Amino acid sequence: MAGADPTAAEPAEEAAPAGTPLAPMQAAGEAQVAIHTRGLTKRYGDFTAVDSLDLTVRQGEVFGLLGPNGAGKTTTILMLLGLSEPSAGTARVLGLDPARSPLEIKRRVGYLPDAVGFYAGMTGRENLRYTARLNGIPRVAAEERISALLDRVGLTDAADGRVETYSRGMKQRLGLADTLVKDPLIVVLDEPTTAIDPTGVAEVLELVRELANGGVAVLLSSHLLHQVQQVCDRVGIFVQGRLVAVGPMGELAEQLGGGPLVVEIMPAGAPTTAAETLRAVGGVTAVEPDERDPRLLLVTATRDVRADAARALAASGQPPLHLRRRGDELDEIYRRYFAAGEERAA
């Protein structure tokens, strides 16, 4: 089914595992879709690297594909670029099937591989020139674009030095310039912040944001959550080949479901009296003092009780000084998803 024609998929709805029409259709108010996959699967023998992945990335959006190493992120990317055949499911990049029109896709998708490398004996500029030639960009236009890009990533001074003299961070920046040489509609960055210093990370992320603001769709794969959370419009948590949750950062916790909701509260008065008040709030199942900080109370509830808890505390004359829902932070979400993912796999 991997090679199914988008137009042919419609009448075959009965049989196709991905019954949704993939053909371009008019939709009012919907952002244009850059990447769309349905049940995308890659198996190596008995091992399933990517397990029926459903993914949608729109133009102008930064989508973070987050997961531990070996989760299948790079495999997914390779399938999107037509560099690896899917075992099942469909993928559409810019409406094209990667298995059928890889060149059209690769002409418009900039890909920064994990641990990107350059020809060490050539200069940075020569490396970019080669990429421009491979993309069929006319010489004069390419020269201008390369100079502009080198300037943008701050490599103008080093541009005519051999790449073997570059630092890791410089190579990473050259890699970013390299993905942009073809003026892509989609940029796929595989672990772009690994092995570079914090300043470099900030620069890379700033560039990513700029790209998205310019209408480019960015698919960013990373295992370093803290670094990328700030630029991602939406993230997908990818564990052992499965996308366990997708959505904007704030919504991920709700998607997790199942797990209890924990709110930490620092009341103005004595924690014990505040605890009594909080237990009376509907939906609260337990109130425990925090082990590390005795001033904090951890309220476990079946629903979001923040507003009610604050009201109740204020009414009883112990207004909360601090109130925060635990699990809002990416790291905690991530840890929970990882646990969930591993349980499912077990």
Place this chain on the structure above:
Amino acid sequence: MSAESTGLAVRRPVKKSRDRRHRRPPQLVTYTALDPDVRAPRQGWRIVAAKEFADYLSSVRFVVLALILGLAAALAVYTASAEIRDAARQVSGHPSLFLALFTIGAENVPAFAFLISFLGPLLGIAFGFDGINGERTEGTLPRLLSQPIHRDDVINGKFVGALSAIGLLLAAITLVVAALGIVQLGVIPQPDSILRLLMWLVVAVIYVGFWLAFALLCSVVLRRAATSALVAIALWLVLTLFSTLLIGLIAGAFAPLTADPTPAQALANESLQVQLGWLSPSRLFEDATSALLNPSVRTVGLVLPIQADRAITSILGFDQSLLVVWPQIVALVALTVVSFAVAYVAFMRQEVRA
């Protein structure tokens, strides 16, 4: 499910799907409009080949190989020209003094043609052993493959680029040798001799191409450049140094010779040896060389005394000499094509990631 059982409700056709999790409400998808003017280059392999060629010309290995081969060739031709002067005094009317430059060796100094037959493989190996795995270790392969070129453009471009550099090197050295010879001997080459030399050059490039393709195969299959170089060199040594020995052994096993072999036994053994020689690129190249560079060679391979009896020694024209070794040349092309095809298939089937 009750609505479904009545079959009356207006609904989308609900299939009895085995994997229900794939069923989703229809989602409207508008894909990004594509600019039809943005196109991938038509011949990606040319771009790869041009880059590889330029890379090789400025590489250290090219300069070193050019120096070594150049020096060896100069020595060979210098000795040869001295030999020829001695020989020419005795045998006036040698078919082509000019070509003799390339084929006459002396004690301790091999002839130029033999030099190429011996060192040619090394040339091919040196230009191919890290073709693919070098890109892998440098981390440039995923980047290269994510550009709008076909996957085979990479290996085709590498082969063509390297073979062009090899061709240039061989042609340059041959020309230098020819020039030195002209100066030393004062012989102006005849058109026939020039044709022969050009044809020999083409065959030499094909011969080196076999080893280039084999080295590329090693670089596809083996992850480390050092391992790939060692394997390629090992096979070269086995085939070049021990091929005669190996062929003799195999022929001895299948067509054994007794202490006092009958003519039939000897013939069977010899024929088998000749046939096995078809698998040895260096044997094929040497056969082709002998006829191409020597107009008086009328046959290569097995000649029975009865066939040679009362043969009139005469000189062949270029086309006739070419006919004599045409099978050898075709076999050499075939070996090179097979060698490259194996490398090609191995590369195409490989996953991008290790």
